Amino acid sequence: MSKSIGFIPLRKNSKGIPGKNKKKLLGRPLFTWVLTEAIFSNLDEVFIFTDDTEIIDYVNTHFNWSTKVKCLERSSENASDTSSTEAAMLEFCDKVETNFDIFCLLQATSPLTQRTDIDRGLEKLQKEKLDAVLSVVNTHRFTWSKDGKPLNYDFRNRPRRQDFEGLLIENGAIYCTTKSALLASKNRLSGEIGTIEMSEDTLVEIDSETDWQVVEQLLTSNFKQNKSTQRINYLILDVDGVFTDGRVTFNSEGEFSKVFDMRDGMGLEILRQHDVRVMVMTSENSEVVAERMKKLKIEDVFLGIKDKYSCLEDICMERNISPKEIAYIGDDVNDLSNMLRAGWSLCPYNATRLIQFHADIVLKNKSAEGAIREASEFIINYNLRFNDL
Structure with missing residues (x-):
């Protein structure tokens, strides 16, 4: 061969x-x-x-x-x-x-x-x-x-x-x-x-720079044209700026703490009860994040992922998942390609302007102030339309 x-x-x-x-x-x-x-x-x-x-x-x-x-x-x-x-x-x-x-x-x-x-x-x-x-x-x-x-x-x-x-x-x-x-x-x-x-x-x-701008628009347009409305079976979340307010405290040993919202954890627990699998994907390789996700009983935690798009493609290929059944929550440019690829994209109220422009839904709440809880409630209500299918 x-x-x-x-x-x-x-x-x-x-x-x-x-x-x-x-x-x-x-x-x-x-x-x-x-x-x-x-x-x-x-x-x-x-x-x-x-x-x-x-x-x-x-x-x-x-x-x-x-x-x-x-x-x-x-x-x-x-x-x-x-x-x-x-x-x-x-x-x-x-x-x-x-x-x-x-x-x-x-x-x-x-x-x-x-x-x-x-x-x-x-x-x-x-x-x-x-x-x-x-x-x-x-x-x-x-x-x-x-x-x-x-x-x-x-x-x-x-x-x-x-x-x-x-x-x-x-x-x-x-x-x-x-x-x-x-x-x-x-x-x-x-x-x-x-x-x-x-x-x-x-x-x-x-x-040239002009070619760059043209191709960026073409890629974006192609992604958006391929979106469709299916039941949301998976929720993938970034961490910093989504779970947290984006701020980190450091001590002499490095990263010390991040701020999480307890209401978000409850929202994700309720979401899992409605048969939506939760995954976390972050570019940081953080022990604080690992411990928090363990506390939240989230099994699929991908740490230190710089190229999130390839990671998403690999997950979809290995598990036979369609990107159209995924909702993705991000807040900054390193989440953009996945937000365009996923069936639904959401962002906190305080996400960067570029992300707000491309997100399907800009949440009313800020990160670490109930944004994930709000997203969880949206997904639960959205999925109701598929109950009789």
């Missing part, structure tokens, strides 16, 4: 957008969007190839839950502004100890890439016995040459959009090739080449 690997090349320096690969897109480093999709695709292994030690440390620390992900250091010679992606690919092939049959180049600057797109590329390559497959977008645009000549239509007989086949354009997101074809041609594309079509919005690659 063929072994396929994903390859995500990242450079430390970027002139267009400084630190682009690590910059937060909806609360997550840019490169993690395609990395997460690669993890949950049919690829057997996924390699981050970079000269940025911060990225390597981040992946080794926060993606160690996946056995698929590995990091390999990229030489400075192949990480300059003038270095080609092909040079990085060939350097990787020389360095990597893993044997493989199929090489899948994935670009971090295409964060709209989905795992299903990756799988379609792999399937087409193998099923049709091709040498390479690339992702394209079918755009219904009329193209012209510099000397004023139409290239893909007759302007004297302008076709209607529905009658126009359009033009296939590389979107730079996915390139799959066999190992033998790659090494023989030293190119991502060679021999018999096929294409897979991706949605038109994936034509945007992030090369």
